[in-house]
Amino acid sequence: MSELLQIQRPLPPSLHAMKTSCVNCSMHQLCLPMGLDDSDMNRLDQIIGRRRRVARGESLYRMDDPFRNLYAIRLGHFKTYQFNAGGEQQITGFQMAGELMGMDAISTDKHHCDVAALEDSEVCEIPFQRLEELFGMIPMLLRHFHRIMSQEITREQNAMLLLGNMRAEQRFAAFLINLSSRYAARGYSSTSFQLRMSREDIGNYLGLTIESISRLVSKFRKLGWLGVDKREIQLLDPVRIKALAAGTETCPMA
Amino acid sequence: MSELLQIQRPLPPSLHAMKTSCVNCSMHQLCLPMGLDDSDMNRLDQIIGRRRRVARGESLYRMDDPFRNLYAIRLGHFKTYQFNAGGEQQITGFQMAGELMGMDAISTDKHHCDVAALEDSEVCEIPFQRLEELFGMIPMLLRHFHRIMSQEITREQNAMLLLGNMRAEQRFAAFLINLSSRYAARGYSSTSFQLRMSREDIGNYLGLTIESISRLVSKFRKLGWLGVDKREIQLLDPVRIKALAAGTETCPMA
DNA sequence: CGCTTATTTGAACTTTTTCAAGTCTGGTGG
DNA sequence: CCACCAGACTTGAAAAAGTTCAAATAAGCG
Incomplete structure (x- = not known):
């Protein structure tokens, strides 16, 4: 908890000016654009809202925030956590570069967890509505998206195995x-x-x-x-x- | 475990002859066809391979089985469970009518868990490849599919909350x-x-x-x-x- | 440097498990 | 119909695994 309250230091602006695109991103073979050719990757690039920085301890979104974007991690680490009604926290995962966050929000149009940066980090904001439009045009993208969601399900099943009987x-x-x-x-x-x-x-x-x-x-x-x-x-x-x-x-x- | 070993009684054949289709299914407002109009629902119906019965204690699929179908529960209850390398079992969920199983297999084309019927049950077999073809034609279906997968993620996060700090x-x-x-x-x-x-x-x-x-x-x-x-x-x-x-x-x- | 936060360690205490008997139920065969 | 058996469930007592509480270090940050 206390980590969230600490002072948030902005990153130097030089980083921001850096050319950022899926094609140039070292994560593109792990991230959403995996398997796309350059032309499709550029189409994906074009819908990406912005590359957003999140300072250490800062929150990217919170539970019940309206869902508009998925976030791909370009750089850094995050933790996702939930609260129950009694106010107790449970961290549901630690995310690193190339991983996608926010998929749990699709079902209700509201985020189901909080996300905080564990260090100064950078994410790509992916407007979900525009992503859905792309799905119709780039079948490969859709298939990969399904794989990523499925992977997330698997990941959490493994966490259940861990918590349940280890x-x-x-x-x-x-x-x-x-x-x-x-x-x-x-x-x-x-x-x-x-x-x-x-x-x-x-x-x-x-x-x-x-x-x-x-x-x-x-x-x-x-x-x-x-x-x-x-x-x-x-x-x-x-x-x-x-x-x-x-x-x-x-x-x-x- | 022992439940799996018991004698499996076949269901009376009369049930099988019964007209089964999404339109007539009492679960269609909870299940995959949710929100589709009759014409789209029929298109979905047409790709559904067969309605398959699973007797109590019988297994619908097992870990590492090749992934071809998703399964929607028409009737009955199931449990999904995993094993770790040490052979210990962890039940990851109990499923009931209207719920979809097998989504964890999309990422690797192999099932990640075993599924067994808790009572005599019936499922609709949904060939995933054909479902993917439909996604391009019925955007509503795709959206709902994403919601269902997202819900599954949320469901498991809740299970983590439960196992992690209750x-x-x-x-x-x-x-x-x-x-x-x-x-x-x-x-x-x-x-x-x-x-x-x-x-x-x-x-x-x-x-x-x-x-x-x-x-x-x-x-x-x-x-x-x-x-x-x-x-x-x-x-x-x-x-x-x-x-x-x-x-x-x-x-x-x- | 001084303060706040993170981490480590020990000891007492709780919770849950393990082990060991029972009990209950439904099904089977006499 | 009834005794018997197997499997599912219950209960108690001892043991184990983790937690809680308390205190001491260590580290990071102004």
Whole structure:
């Protein structure tokens, strides 16, 4: 919560002037334009409202905001979270470059969650109405859109599996492996990366307390599975962590 | 698990001969054809492969089966569940008439979960490829399809909220209220219905053990909130249960 | 530097699970 | 019709896993 209240620093304007288009974007083989030829990609480009910056801790949209746009992440990281009537928060996901946000709003024309930037980030605003018009003209785009929505469903089913029947160690291992493979898909190291979220956020996402996360970090470090320096993480024994995440191996006790 | 192994009784053939079409289906205002006029509804009807019966305990499709069809439930109830590499099961949802299954398979062309009938049931088989062809011709159908997928995402986010930060009583209350409102939407009683799934299934879905579910049932019964006769349920104090589910009120201790 | 926030760690406490018996029900065969 | 069996469900007591509470560090930011 407190992250949201902090002072928001604007980004330098130089970034904004930078040529931004799907064709030039390093994410275009992961993002919505995946598989489109240059001409179709340009058509998609043309409907994109603007590239919008979101400073760390700033909110991109909030629950119940009217739904007009999907957002593709160009740069940075976000978290999506919900509140229940009692005011308790649940983080439903962490998003990174190339991922699409806002699809949960299509059914009711209202956003169902809040989205906040975990670091200074940049998104492409995609007016959904105009995207729908393109669907009729670019079948490939429609198919890919369906794949992305389907992927989102799968992603959340995996989260249910995690929350529903994994023990703490397994959840944390699954969390690390998930990040690892997503960084790998983006061409980054799969064994060495920075956590963009706080321990509290991790705990919230995994259905555990911040103290439990802290203990898990220590435990994995002591086992020699993990190198930890603040939020800088190294998977020293990815095979072991993967096996733990998959449930084919259990965690040695303290 | 054991439910899957029982003897499967075929349905009487008379049912099969019955005229089945979207226009005549009582679910058409909840299901895929929602909002279509008769002519478009007929076009949808024409692509529907067949109405298929699934006996209680029988499986409609399994994880890793090739994806060809979506399935709309005409009649009955289903559960969808996943396994992790370690072989542990997690039920990701219970589906009832008018709901669409299989959307998680679009992204990889393989089903991501198993689906089993909780009672003798009947589904409409919707060849996805042909459905995609229709999307180009019936924009309304496409829009509604997007809404349904979006709803599925929302549904799962709610499940994450449930699994991630509710205590046992709240989970169970939320589960009951969820069923209640879905029956209400179908014109059935919102306070009196039959559980189609075993206590074990409920526990698995809610991330609790069967014993915990049993204790919760007893507790709610003793509090006078619930009338229970085997799987027959009556919500005697829906307001209280709703408040508990929403997190605006807590459960009195035993 | 001084303050606020993030993280770690220990110990007591809760919640839920696990283990171990029962009970109840429907179906089967005598 | 009734005894018997298998599966589903209930209940109690002990154990385990995490949480909560409390306190100490450490880090980031003006």
